[in-house]
Amino acid sequence: MSHEKLPIVLTGVSSGIGARTAETLARRGVPLIGIDRNPPSEFSGTFVQADLSSQAGVEAAAAAVAAAARDGIAGLANIAGVPGTAPWRTVLAVNVFGVRGLVRALAPLLQEGGAVVNLASSVAVNWRDVKEKCSAFALAADQASALDSMADDEEVTGESYLFSKQCVRVLTEHLAAELLPQRIRVNSVSPGPVATPILEDFKKDHGRDKVEGAGALLGRFGEPDDIASVIDFLLRPESGWVNGSDIRVDGGLGAYRGSGLAALAG
Template structure:
């Protein structure tokens, strides 16, 4: 695996779960890791520097960006919340925060920087819902953006999928826009992962969905397995990969497509 010695990496949501595994993996490979989180427990992995901040507000994101010293070589937009939180919080933390943090850090990026955003297999319909997600992302003001989707039916339930669809759409746009400055942007879409958020996903998505995925794959993923994919996409070993959403789900997404989506497509033809 690539040596990140001399490189600076910012990892949001670094104190637990996938973020902790990613911060630890980058640190072990020599990176100077700046860990960002709302609360930093004693169990958080050791990093070079910690920024305690709030990614649920526009002002909070700006404060975090202001506290980051450049140059930044790697940005891991990993912080996220489940739909057990209010829908405005879900879309703020999962979509608007990574969008704005990335924008604010652009002037601080070093040459050949990489951005990796943790999306989700819940966002697998991003192409079908591209227009809605793209329109949401086009609104700079957070309140106005959130108001634009307030009337969607069942927004409390759909907010998580929408947040991850939009995260994937934004990453693709960033890959196109960043080409001229050598910036790469990709997303990783995990399936079910054994993190502290798993009970929240079970509560919002249902035990049948979460347990069913684990039953088919044989288990939930370990955070380190998702971190390995994130670190790979952050490294020069993936220098020709940009604008990609990488499923890391043990093949469960392919199973869902073959058994549910493909038959529906065939029936519609």
């Protein structure tokens, strides 16, 4: 069966970037399977209600996808995520192990030439500085033990969202290499601050002045469409030579901060 007729699986379809990505794909006629903890108000496709905060929840979601897509799937977009205002164990379970678990569970369904897109974050720009630590955690064989090992690490428990997205960057590279023999591409997208229902959570987690200052500098916050269009591109065959990469979609915020101009503006 051609890729055009195979579904793409999306998580987090009930709101924000996930909902807008689903709309974007549906407009071009892509069959969809959506996963979320809460049912969407509108969704064009097969919906699977699942909680990705546990291994059992991930396995149940994968089983439901397999039942709905017996001929395979063309892609997977891991968009569901939990902000840092949630308990740190939940943040790491969903944002790290939910991503890893779903990719590996659905890999047998992904057809050659298929694509995976993971939602990272522009806050994880320095992920290579902690790559060894992220790798040990994100690639640990036992999820529960890995979470327990972080209980006394205040850098992780106090900055769980940051650490989780650094782990997503590590996972993206690792899974791209792991799935290369199957000719499955794995990339990530790193948004800056986006006007979604959890923007207020990011202000609380990362600092209200910092987040609102970023919006003022850029002239606006990002919109879900800004991110959805890039996810859509990475799922298309036209991006077939892009693999193991991250695309930062932040309106130039990272470039400004990295240029030194922010310090000069003081």
